[in-house]
Amino acid sequence: MDTRPKRQRAADHRVADRRVAERESALAPDQTERLKLGALDGHLGYFLRRLQVSVFKDFIRTLAPMDVRPAQYSVLLLIEANPGRSQAVIGQALDIERARLARLLHGLEGRGWIERRAADGDGRSHSLHLTRAGEKALMRIKALTARHEAWLAEVLGSKRRLLLMDLLKEFG
């Protein structure tokens, strides 16, 4: 088995690909060639989206044992940090439509992780709380998200991760 660092082996690969490409270029077009980005290269949204998608993919993969998705996780954390608030308030803070939040909360309620109590002053609104089971689940969930952030720090470098975070936080 090849025990050299992954970077080294990947470099070999690229060289081998190029050799094959050059050898075959008279016969078939090289389908492994990097495409030109063209005008896409000037769009922040494109690169922002690429990183966001790969971060969410790792999140979902890492959290699979608890079957928790990013939106569910963010709602659990916000209820934990702000117990007793209404759906309207939670939804506004996370920019989740109230219709969507209603169904999402039904899911969390069905799993026994949250409960809705009648709000004190207002018969229309529910006050949201974690159950004991929800608190326990959230502890296990947080253990997994810590692994996710560790992966991110490894991929981005922890300095760049923090720099990115600071830049992005300025637009809450």
Add this chain to the structure above:
Amino acid sequence: MDTRPKRQRAADHRVADRRVAERESALAPDQTERLKLGALDGHLGYFLRRLQVSVFKDFIRTLAPMDVRPAQYSVLLLIEANPGRSQAVIGQALDIERARLARLLHGLEGRGWIERRAADGDGRSHSLHLTRAGEKALMRIKALTARHEAWLAEVLGSKRRLLLMDLLKEFG
């Protein structure tokens, strides 16, 4: 009607909200209060997602006159920069599932913006090209995306926009 820039009116709004909040704080809990982020504050993905969503929202709003969405735009640019390539190659570069790309391309073909020609060596694959109408449409589309990027530079500051872009580009 208030014809001042939206930012100006939004600022008025925040000030008014705070005044109301302070006046009523003795009677009712302040529902406009910023919620605590809790553990969400340590997650890069959360802030990444927030900016990405607002950038895409502005893109879709700005491009509404041409009815073009981000994925369609990225495909048009990639075909422009790499005419004659196959769907498989374009899809891989943009990380779009071939099933999804097939339908997306049908839409662009139906609008007369792209065409698929039989590929030279391989009867299975199509070679993708912009039509003249597609080139003309793309010119108008680019004029709109320039407005979108100008908005971004205004919101983020053009220095921060470039800094962010450089940071994100390192992970293509």
Add this chain to the structure above:
DNA sequence: TATTGTTATACTCTATAACTATA
């Protein structure tokens, strides 16, 4: 009248599987 939560619908995007025609 306005707001809170709910259900329902439609559309986009993602993820699969199955199919065809070519290779």
Add this chain to the structure above:
DNA sequence: TATAGTTATAGAGTATAACAATA
């Protein structure tokens, strides 16, 4: 047998509209 493209289906997320209960 593998690959390119297609169709179909299911789920998540977004955006609306309409409704009941309450303010």
